[in-house]
Amino acid sequence: MRTIATRVQERAVTTPAVIALREKDLGIWQQVDWAGYWDFAELVGHALIALGIEPGDRVAIHSENRREWLYADIGTVAVRAATVGLYPTNPVAEVGYLLKHCGAKVLIAEDQEQVDKALAIEDLPDLTHIVYVEPRGIRNRYDDPRLLAWPDFLALGKQHRTEHPDAVSQRMDTATADDVVTLVYTSGTTGPPKGAMLTAANVDFAIQELVERGGFTAPPPSPRDSVLSYLPLCHVAERIFSCWFGAGAGVCVHFAESIETVASNLHEVQPTVLFGVPRIWEKIAAGVQIRIESADPVKRRIGGFWLRRADWIGDVLTANGGRHTAASRAVYAVGWLFCYRALKDRVGLRKVRYAASGAAPIAPEVLRFFMGLGLPMHEVYGMTENTAVATANRPGRVKVGTVGEPHAGVEVRIDETTGEILTRHPGTFAGYWRDPAATAAVLEPTGWLHTGDVGEWVDGTHLRITDRMKDIIITAGGKNIAPSEIENALKASPYIKEVLVVGDRRRFLAALIGIEPDTVGHWAQQHRLPYSTYADLSAKPEVIALVQTIVDEINGRLATVEQVRSFRLLPKLLDHEDGELTATQKLKRNAVMRSFAELVESMYAGGAR
Known part of the structure; x- marks a missing residue:
């Protein structure tokens, strides 16, 4: 073997x-x-x-x-x-x-x-x-x-x-x-x-x-490629x-010194293939914004101008499956000379020929941001139980907001009753160690694996995940709401790090929001707003007002029943050792709600904002 x-x-x-x-x-x-x-x-x-x-x-x-x-x-x-x-x-x-x-x-x-x-x-x-x-x-x-x-x-x-x-x-x-x-x-x-x-x-x-x-990259990876392991x-x-x-494939692996040094190691290594969970891509995007806002006035104006052009380029690429039009290619070529080349070099993305996001949902705005900068972004989907082989957006056939098409040799279907995604292929795991009951709950005798994710087909070819089955919120009015889409829309802001939307059996949706300390701290300095700790910064009325503008903007895109009508800022950074996050930085929803139960109840006791 x-x-x-x-x-x-x-x-x-x-x-x-x-x-x-x-x-x-x-x-x-x-x-x-x-x-x-x-x-x-x-x-x-x-x-x-x-x-x-x-x-x-x-x-x-x-x-x-x-x-x-x-x-x-x-x-x-x-x-x-x-x-x-x-x-x-x-x-x-x-x-x-x-x-x-x-x-x-x-x-x-x-x-x-x-x-x-x-x-x-x-x-x-x-x-x-x-x-x-x-x-x-x-x-x-x-x-x-x-x-x-x-x-x-x-x-x-x-x-x-x-x-x-x-x-x-x-x-x-x-x-x-x-x-x-x-x-x-x-x-x-x-x-x-x-x-x-x-x-x-x-x-x-x-x-x-x-x-x-080459289920991910095209052409397939080779010894000429390099990755950063972090x-x-x-x-x-x-x-x-x-x-x-x-x-x-013989790809050369570089080991980052630590998670804290990823930014500097990226700049040194300049990998050709880069994978990141959404939190990593959000962090890099926030860092780009801080870098431009911290530049001198001339560079700030130039950077701002070309970031706006990048927004347009990202929209064009999104509409064309990740492919350029003649106009977008020309604009990008000029932007490459004046901004994008230097920016990507400093961030460590200049040589990336394939970039992927997976392991959790990511906001489409984040994908479009990087696509506009010239990064070939692809959202992919898989899970431990199917050896991470399920679907991927392929070069030239990218549909932002989906996790792509099934890989060759992979069967994917959606349960007609529950909407759950099921997969079947030779990579399906052998079961859970010493837990036959848990194995039987997710693995059918016919080989179909229950992923626990709810999804739908887009144009009959690409899979879109709407949420985890266990996370679906049913409001007091009986409406089914997928919280991850609202959470990701809010987290697309560089000022927001974590969001937990609540509202199961409640009369409206509310949210616990954790600010991004780097970008909000930079914003506070620009506005001459003194603070000492994360908790102090989160409690500032000016910061609460900043987040309110973001919530209002997102609410404007949502149906009334999906709007966040009240929120509270978390007084601390969520932490794995405190049991609030998994080791892969996923929210433990029940644990967070237990830890901040008083904040949750205050949103409903006080009514909507």
């Missing part, structure tokens, strides 16, 4: 000196070629066998994006075990739940912070070894017998390879299509995370469709672009 491990091994043989990975060390980009990539992954495999890992066992990885994450992933798959990724931001309680639920035997932890989380959990009977990558604060201070330093772990692998040189290759030769290669835990927006089992066959189908057949690698979307694109 061909796996991601055999693919990396093949590249180590056919193109050993080609650069596969780049990562910064002490400010300098260090390079790893395909031969080195496979050498480290093979050492990990041997070390795992030496530690007693058998086919079907689980190996957990708790780390930021870095080379060792991929070495551990590929090495684990090579010995027919399953990788379990943990989000770096997972608090102790979640780490304990995940490690115990999956029954991991080995944990590869990045540093003292992640090691401490594991050591704080008492009841982990299956966990026999904790391998730590960064020694600072750990070596000579901890005496837990399970601890093993990364260099010692690799040395164990070298010794095992010397004594049993064919052990890893023998495991690889016996791999089957049904081998579970990874457990990807869902974000847990409505309950405890569930471990989706993806098999070798699932991943191979995804690589064939998304990479080799979203959590335990998320299936980042695994596609950082691991499967590399193994399947």
